[in-house]
Amino acid sequence: MPGIPTNYFLILSAILFTIGVCGVLTRRNGITIFMSIELMVNAVNLTFVAYARQFHSLHGLIFVFFVMAIAAAEAAVGLAIFIALYHHRDTIDVDEANLMHW
Amino acid sequence: MVELAVFFVFAAVAVIFALVVILHRNPVVSALSLVASFFALAVMYVLLEAPFLAALQVIVYAGAIMVLFLFVIMLLNLQHQREETTRPIQQALGYVFSAAFGIGLIFYLIKYAWIRAEQTTPFNSDARAIGIRLFEAYVFPFEMVSILLLAAIVGALLLSQRTDLRGRPTTGVDHPSGQNPEGAAASPRTGQPSFDAGQPSPAAASRRADPHHEGAK
Numbered sequence: 258m259p260g261i262p263t264n265y266f267l268i269l270s271a272i273l274f275t276i277g278v279c280g281v282l283t284r285r286n287g288i289t290i291f292m293s294i295e296l297m298v299n300a301v302n303l304t305f306v307a308y309a310r311q312f313h314s315l316h317g318l319i320f321v322f323f324v325m326a327i328a329a330a331e332a333a334v335g336l337a338i339f340i341a342l343y344h345h346r347d348t349i350d351v352d353e354a355n356l357m358h359w
Numbered sequence: 360m361v362e363l364a365v366f367f368v369f370a371a372v373a374v375i376f377a378l379v380v381i382l383h384r385n386p387v388v389s390a391l392s393l394v395a396s397f398f399a400l401a402v403m404y405v406l407l408e409a410p411f412l413a414a415l416q417v418i419v420y421a422g423a424i425m426v427l428f429l430f431v432i433m434l435l436n437l438q439h440q441r442e443e444t445t446r447p448i449q450q451a452l453g454y455v456f457s458a459a460f461g462i463g464l465i466f467y468l469i470k471y472a473w474i475r476a477e478q479t480t481p482f483n484s485d486a487r488a489i490g491i492r493l494f495e496a497y498v499f500p501f502e503m504v505s506i507l508l509l510a511a512i513v514g515a516l517l518l519s520q521r522t523d524l525r526g527r528p529t530t531g532v533d534h535p536s537g538q539n540p541e542g543a544a545a546s547p548r549t550g551q552p553s554f555d556a557g558q559p560s561p562a563a564a565s566r567r568a569d570p571h572h573e574g575a576k
Contacts (some may be wrong), residue, residue, distance in 0.1 A: 319497055339431065341520075
């Protein structure tokens with residue numbers, strides 16, 4: 258059974274990563290920027306799994322496991338930062354987050 | 360052949376919902392589209408012979424992390440807040456740069472990283488194989504991740520605590536930024552009566568204030 262070529266998954270991953278980059282660059286809503294970052298993390302995960310199957314190595318899969326754990330930690334802390342920002346500024350527009358301006 | 364059809368259908372689903380995530384103005388729609396995109400990626404993991412990671416993707420990403428996002432969106436009441444449009448120059452530069460980045464990435468993949476010798480033998484990556492590898496070679500990073508998650512819990516609790524601008528915890532829930540200390544009848548932000556707008560019972564007040572006093576010591 259000849260599966261799907263690994264290249265297809267790599268191209269899909271590149272497209273998803275580019276969409277994530279575009280979201281980070283063009284949006285101002287902090288939570289949407291965060292979701293774009295999650296999108297990029299998932300694109301990289303897809304690349305890891307694709308190469309893991311191509312080279313028959315379990316290391317890639319275990320790295321995906323760690324990336325998921327760290328993405329969870331990052332989401333928890335990042336969303337807490339946005340809650341704190343919202344308490345002080347009444348907005349999560351990242352252009353308003355200039356408390357460390359000087 | 361069927362596999363290829365499934366791949367293309369779910370690749371289209373993943374890309375379309377990813378586009379909805381970054382283009383839609385309502386953050387709730389963005390979050391739900393991201394969940395759909397993650398489900399499509401789970402299908403990709405099944406096609407890549409990694410069913411364990413597909414289950415993990417659905418449980419951890421679509422289940423846990425996205426629920427956290429939705430809770431925060433609902434908590435901050437952002438679903439009614441329209442995002443102001445970005446400055447046109449920033450938007451144009453962002454699209455141009457990301458398009459150039461994407462074209463460069465795909466060009467690089469096709470030119471330098473194109474895999475010609477496809478792997479055809481099946482790949483055993485069930486939970487048993489991953490678990491054995493995880494608890495033999497990777498047991499130290501695994502424990503480090505558990506400590507990292509604990510640090511993230513503590514950090515999230517500390518950061519999401521209500522504080523004034525000097526970083527001191529404020530007491531009570533009905534004056535968000537510490538500017539109207541004596542319980543106002545209406546929440547200053549929304550104009551709606553807050554949950555305990557009247558006189559809070561002394562027991563409730565002291566219960567609420569207690570952890571903050573401990574934190575201030």
